[in-house]
Amino acid sequence: MATAGHNLSDFNPDELPKATGMRIACVVSEWNSEITNALYQGARDILMACGAAGHDVTQVKVPGAVEITYAAKKLCESQKYDAIIAIGNVIQGETKHFDFVCQSVTHGVTELNLQFDTPVIFCVLTDNTIEQSRARAGGIHGNKGTEAGVAALKMAGLRKILG
Template sequence: MATKLKNLSDHSAKNISNIGKKKFAVIVSEWNEEVTESLFSGAYQTLIDQGAQKENIIKHYVPGSFELSMAAQWLAAKKEIDAVICLGCVIQGETKHFDFICDAVAHGITNVSLKYNKPVIFGVLTPNTQQQALDRAGGKHGNKGDEAAITAIKMLGLAEQL
């Protein structure tokens, strides 16, 4: 979580492993595109900066955040994919739709990760406003895409250690 004391783009070097041969699927929600494309840019650049090969970063789009879980399942089922990063943004509205979508996506992504025993990362913003989303997609609080990519890398590193 981004706060005055923690920027989403800051990370430690613990559990950072060699990812030169790892293959990453990055799923991007088309809904709130200004935000999600910025999240992808952060995730992509972080993967490249940490040693991922451009040809090993595969980008796919889904209509909205709700569809991230199904796409993650399809991609996690592929043996050649080492980690899946799900990027989306659900902004609080006036109805309970926000609660249902966020809950379903969080559970869905967790279930896919457990089913396929590989990192499937929740890089979904759940802000109250568009400005809060922008602040967390490359703005004053850093970029959740950076955090999602580092999380995938660290989980792969932990898996190697275990």
Template sequence: MATNLKNLSDYDPTLVPSAKGMKFGIVVSEWNQEITEALLSGAYNTLVKHGAKEENILVARVPGSFELTHGARHLIKNTDVDAVICLGCVIKGDTPHFDYVCQGVTQGISQLNVKYKKPVIFGVLTTNDEQQAKDRAGGKLGNKGDEGAITAIKMVSLVKTLKKHK
């Protein structure tokens, strides 16, 4: 669904499991920092709102969105997090760099989801301009960070539920 048809921060809280006892990693890009810090704030606050303890949320920063995959991989391999939320912002410019970064981070996060038994959440904005990014980082279209946190909670709950049926 196109974001302009749905607010990223709108969800039914009764459909969100408790995050109590869950551990989360958030890897956030430093590039487009005004945007990515707003995404981080949204994700962090939403996790806490749904019961995650602050000490169970580990934040790691990487230089750019392309490095999100590497940061997420190290969070998975070197910590006991239940899921990793990747937050970044790539704004289209005048060169094909946008396409390469977007393709690389998308494929990288997909590969992590296949390789590891922990959910890796795609919370990367890929916008045509800065205003579109602001609109999706706490602006009029909500916050992609909120959406990433809700997705992480739901996926951890799903994994835990399915493990019980093993």
């Protein structure tokens, strides 16, 4: 959980599963691209720091947050990836649209984790303001993308252990 006293990017790569040989896909929403690009970079950086080869980290862009689950489903079906990171950013507006989008993406990622053997990591910021998003995408709270990269490595490692 992001708090003023916790930096999301504070991880020791030596204590994480090695990414060497792992294939990780990042589904990145183009909506609020300032934030989603920063989240992707955070995920990519930690994966590379843990030994991933550049060609083993795939970026798939989608128009918005709701479209993330479709692309992630297709990637799961391909069985080519050890983990998938769903990256998006939804900022509260004046209508209920925020609630519907957040619920749809959250439910969709949960369903993918139940339906497929490939872990899908939730990295969708759902903030009240752009300032809150910036604080969690490389700002004062670190980078939630980094945390998602760590989760992807841990879950891909767990998948290998559990078979």
